[in-house]
Amino acid sequence: MFAKFCHGKEAETPAPFNEDALPHQFDARRRTSVSAECWNQACDVPTQRLTGGCAKAAITPIPVNTNKQSVVPPSDINRTVVSLRKTLFFKELSEDLMQQVLHALKSRKIEAGKEIICQGDEGDDLYVLDKGKVEYIKDDKKVGEASDGATFGELALMYNAPRAATVRSLEPCEVYTLDRITFKRIMVAKLSRKRLHSQQVLSHIDVFSHLPESTQLKISDALQPLTFQKGDVIIKEGDSGSDFFLIDEGTVEVTANGEHKTTLGSGSYFGELALIYDLPRAATVTATSDLLKLEDLSKRGFEQLIGPDLVEELRRRDPRRLH
Numbered sequence: 001m002f003a004k005f006c007h008g009k010e011a012e013t014p015a016p017f018n019e020d021a022l023p024h025q026f027d028a029r030r031r032t033s034v035s036a037e038c039w040n041q042a043c044d045v046p047t048q049r050l051t052g053g054c055a056k057a058a059i060t061p062i063p064v065n066t067n068k069q070s071v072v073p074p075s076d077i078n079r080t081v082v083s084l085r086k087t088l089f090f091k092e093l094s095e096d097l098m099q100q101v102l103h104a105l106k107s108r109k110i111e112a113g114k115e116i117i118c119q120g121d122e123g124d125d126l127y128v129l130d131k132g133k134v135e136y137i138k139d140d141k142k143v144g145e146a147s148d149g150a151t152f153g154e155l156a157l158m159y160n161a162p163r164a165a166t167v168r169s170l171e172p173c174e175v176y177t178l179d180r181i182t183f184k185r186i187m188v189a190k191l192s193r194k195r196l197h198s199q200q201v202l203s204h205i206d207v208f209s210h211l212p213e214s215t216q217l218k219i220s221d222a223l224q225p226l227t228f229q230k231g232d233v234i235i236k237e238g239d240s241g242s243d244f245f246l247i248d249e250g251t252v253e254v255t256a257n258g259e260h261k262t263t264l265g266s267g268s269y270f271g272e273l274a275l276i277y278d279l280p281r282a283a284t285v286t287a288t289s290d291l292l293k294l295e296d297l298s299k300r301g302f303e304q305l306i307g308p309d310l311v312e313e314l315r316r317r318d319p320r321r322l323h
């Protein structure tokens with residue numbers, strides 16, 4: 001069993017947590033899910049864990065010291081960023097958060113034939129394979145290989161799940177590691193910014209702006225940003241409807257039966273009719289600006305979060321009466 005090898009492997013000195021940098025209430029060694037850890041959204045920092053809600057008081061942020069030299073040599077930074085951006089989590093990470101990631105990385109050399117990650121273990125670090133080759137083993141079966149530029153080990157950190165596979169070095173490897181605490185802090189900062197942005201988009205749309213803040217927050221959390229380019233068809237007349245859209249930035253043209261009906265811009269929404277009447281799409285909606293940024297609410301989210309009063313209001317504002 002690989003698990004045996006794994007648990008019998010040489011203990012690698014774990015990167016020490018810089019507990020001095022943590023707020024005193026925060027237990028760095030505690031392992032809980034992100035949702036169970038409580039974070040101060042406004043300043044992207046963990047706060048005291050409380051039953052039933054987050055602590056309100058702002059607590060000193062954990063600084064990632066971006067003045068100190070990153071262990072990644074300047075010549076390798078682009079390559080490391082490219083490697084990180086291959087994973088979904090880092091794909092659209094803002095530049096400043098990416099800088100924080102780069103400054104928190106630690107470098108490690110690993111001999112050939114070592115278990116870097118062991119299936120079933122708790123996740124401590126995320127790995128960027130800078131040089132070398134590894135194999136992935138699941139339930140004692142080899143399921144894949146990866147070489148320079150691969151990133152692995154993020155799933156257990158993201159989902160607070162046990163390691164899904166063993167990762168073993170096939171040759172001497174050089175890796176960069178990102179510790180769990182920094183990963184989670186970046187993750188919460190990213191989510192918190194996303195939430196704030198979605199909330200701003202929502203609050204600029206008349207019909208949503210009067211909703212209670214708690215409802216706005218729930219809807220904001222369910223929104224997913226999407227980007228389109230000029231000419232992209234977002235909705236096709238006659239199709240069944242699965243999403244509702246808010247326009248964050250840019251414009252769309254609405255056509256029905258081949259006729260121009262209207263142009264919509266930021267502060268508008270579309271795609272509600274198919275969902276509220278359970279009918280095929282009444283019109284085609286096409287991006288007309290070079291860049292179109294939308295916030296997407298799935299049909300499920302729409303059904304769960306848009307209450308009867310709001311549905312009634314959307315019915316009252318049926319655009320077919322206007323244009």
Ligand SMILES: Nc1ncnc2c1ncn2[C@@H]1O[C@@H]2COP(=O)(O)O[C@H]2[C@H]1O
Pocket residue numbers: 235241254256261262269270271272273274275280281282283284285319320323
């Ligand atoms: N005159 C219009 N006729 C039909 N749909 C329109 C019109 N103006 C805007 N729309 C939007 O275009 C969307 C197309 O998908 P839906 O039918 O779900 O919802 C529609 C409305 O949100």
